[in-house]
Amino acid sequence: MMRPLLDSLGEPFFQRALIEAVLVGAMSGAVGIHVLLRRLPFFVVAMSHATFPGVVIASMAGVSLFAGGSAFAVVVVLLLIALGRQQSIDDTSLVGVILAGSFAVGILLQSARSGGSTELSAFLVGSILTVSAGDIASTAATAAAVLLYLAGTHKELVFTAFDPDGARAAGYRLRLVDAGILSAVAVALVGTIPAVGTLLAVALLTVPALTARLWVERIGPALVLAAGLGAVAGVFGLCASAVLDIASGGAIALAAAALFGLSFVVTSLGRRKPEVALG
Amino acid sequence: MSEVLFGSFRSPYMQRALAQVLLLALLGGVVGVHVVLRRLAFVTEALQHTVFPGIAVAFLLGRDLLLGAVVAAVVTVLLLVALSRARRIGQDGALALLTATAFAAGVVMVSRGRSYQHDLTVLLFGRILTVDGRQLVETGVLAVVCTIVLLALHKELVLLAFDEVAAAALGYRAAVVEIALNVVLALVVVAAIRSVGTVLVVAFVVTPAAAALLVARSPAQAMVLAVGFAAVSGWIGLVVSFDLSVRRGVDLASGATIVVVMTGGFLAVLGGTSIYRSTVRRRPGRTSRVDRAEASAA
Numbered sequence: 001m002m003r004p005l006l007d008s009l010g011e012p013f014f015q016r017a018l019i020e021a022v023l024v025g026a027m028s029g030a031v032g033i034h035v036l037l038r039r040l041p042f043f044v045v046a047m048s049h050a051t052f053p054g055v056v057i058a059s060m061a062g063v064s065l066f067a068g069g070s071a072f073a074v075v076v077v078l079l080l081i082a083l084g085r086q087q088s089i090d091d092t093s094l095v096g097v098i099l100a101g102s103f104a105v106g107i108l109l110q111s112a113r114s115g116g117s118t119e120l121s122a123f124l125v126g127s128i129l130t131v132s133a134g135d136i137a138s139t140a141a142t143a144a145a146v147l148l149y150l151a152g153t154h155k156e157l158v159f160t161a162f163d164p165d166g167a168r169a170a171g172y173r174l175r176l177v178d179a180g181i182l183s184a185v186a187v188a189l190v191g192t193i194p195a196v197g198t199l200l201a202v203a204l205l206t207v208p209a210l211t212a213r214l215w216v217e218r219i220g221p222a223l224v225l226a227a228g229l230g231a232v233a234g235v236f237g238l239c240a241s242a243v244l245d246i247a248s249g250g251a252i253a254l255a256a257a258a259l260f261g262l263s264f265v266v267t268s269l270g271r272r273k274p275e276v277a278l279g
Numbered sequence: 280m281s282e283v284l285f286g287s288f289r290s291p292y293m294q295r296a297l298a299q300v301l302l303l304a305l306l307g308g309v310v311g312v313h314v315v316l317r318r319l320a321f322v323t324e325a326l327q328h329t330v331f332p333g334i335a336v337a338f339l340l341g342r343d344l345l346l347g348a349v350v351a352a353v354v355t356v357l358l359l360v361a362l363s364r365a366r367r368i369g370q371d372g373a374l375a376l377l378t379a380t381a382f383a384a385g386v387v388m389v390s391r392g393r394s395y396q397h398d399l400t401v402l403l404f405g406r407i408l409t410v411d412g413r414q415l416v417e418t419g420v421l422a423v424v425c426t427i428v429l430l431a432l433h434k435e436l437v438l439l440a441f442d443e444v445a446a447a448a449l450g451y452r453a454a455v456v457e458i459a460l461n462v463v464l465a466l467v468v469v470a471a472i473r474s475v476g477t478v479l480v481v482a483f484v485v486t487p488a489a490a491a492l493l494v495a496r497s498p499a500q501a502m503v504l505a506v507g508f509a510a511v512s513g514w515i516g517l518v519v520s521f522d523l524s525v526r527r528g529v530d531l532a533s534g535a536t537i538v539v540v541m542t543g544g545f546l547a548v549l550g551g552t553s554i555y556r557s558t559v560r561r562r563p564g565r566t567s568r569v570d571r572a573e574a575s576a577a
Contacts, residue, residue, distance in 0.1 A: 036371070036372060039369075039371050041321075041371045041372065041374065041375035042320075042321040042324070042371065042374070042375075044375070045321070045324060045375065045378060049478065083549065089489060089492070089493065089549070090315075090318055092318040092319075092320045092321060093314075093315045093318065093320050093485055093488075093489045094489070095320065096320030096321070096323065096324065096481050096485040096486075096489070097320075097482070097485055097486045097489050097542060097545055098542075099324070099481065100478075100479055100481045100482030100485070100486065100538055100542070101482065101486070101538060101539065101541070101542030101545075102542075103478055103479065103538075104479055104482065104534075104535040104536075104538035104539045104542065105535075105539055107478075107479075107532050107534075107535035108531055108532060108535045108536060108539055110532075111531055111532035111535065112531060125386045199382060199478075200379065200382065200383055200386070202375055202378060202379045203379030203380065203382075203383055206372065206375035206376065206379065207375070207376055207379055207380070210368060210372050210375075210376055213367050213368075214367060245391075246387045246390050246391060247386050247387050247389075247390030249383070249386065250382075250383040250384070250385075250386035250387035250390060251383075251387060252383075253379055253380065253382070253383030254380065254383045254384060254387060256379075257376070257379070257380035257383065260376065264365070268365075
């Protein structure tokens, strides 16, 4: 049982994967708290699908997939904002339409070129075992930038999330703060693609944060806890995938879900006093 | 012209694909209007991902895929109701959690199989061209059942969508109607998922209805328009993908082509209505019911 794990731990590719999993887990866990505060989970799901055509185009053009995905994510955000101005349709349905539409464009582009099924599934569900030292460096840089941004603007982010009117009256520029946090979410999302793929990124961007919120009420500590939980889920999932020989991206997402399930049961049993719902 | 529109459907598999698309247009259009009115797009998205592991299990066990999908859909609806009530999680959180977890479970299960890449692609993107007679019958039965349930509950559903307080005061049981709608939605996802795949079902449900509600004056009218919109898009999508694949040698996935046609149609309708609204002065009597409901909700 432990043998394959010990063997794997000695391999350089597995060590690289572990570092990547910790970095990605910590970054998405922390960003996840803001995703929940601002009720952005569906936005994250939409973005995770919407980056797909960009990734396919980038792979056809032979440029960086990270750049392709990010560029397309920006296009989709702008499209959603522009179409959202029309008062005739609600945001949820609009996001649903654009999400499926842009994903279909990705599939169409992918089906028009021959082969590439392996590469395709790597984007969809990740292939963390093949990350290079360069990938780790870029993930580390992304994670550092995102975490610094969250730490630096923590007060503004929390204030505008809870009381947009108050924040506006106090002179904060809401549009700027919104654009900032949406970009941070998009960057974190694209950053998790090598590890868990576009379709599973939503797991790391919401589940550790949900778990952290079961345990602590205050935003700051929840953020730190979510980052820790994300990293732990990454390590557990990766080890489980080595032992059980299952897809690593899926295993990481399931590890995050298992931590949530455990926390949900324990906190439900241990709750004594009524608490105030958060967010 | 008729050669372009009908020539693609000489072979039996294309006829079956067309029949399947038209049945899905009926199903998706009717339930979709309720989905858009209630903003259930995220629920649809979650269902299409949570049905995935059910199909994967049935696939690995060699059982009927429909059975696996139905079981997974029912479990999802129950979990969603239970988790949404827990404090600190909320519906958004519960949906994200279920979507991600179920999808991960599906991927992990498929990854244990021998032909991982191939199986994953089929489950994700569906195979509309390999629909067989039995699948058509199953879809047909689902279409009939779902349409009957929705028509029977039409008044209650519309009332609850627009004015929950009045519905409660009149003695309607919101929970029962709510669960009925969710079960129907789950069945629609199940019916669509094998032919259009686990990531595109949401388009068949949400896109035609969203386009129809931009112009319709009543939910019933919107349903008729949505079904028509979906049927025409499905037809065009199949013709385009067949034409390009067989005659021009550019392989296009048919499910995805249909969805791209639908999205294009939606954007055209959205553009058209906003131009119309900015040029024609709106008279009070000519606003749609949906507009008024949104205005009063705002």
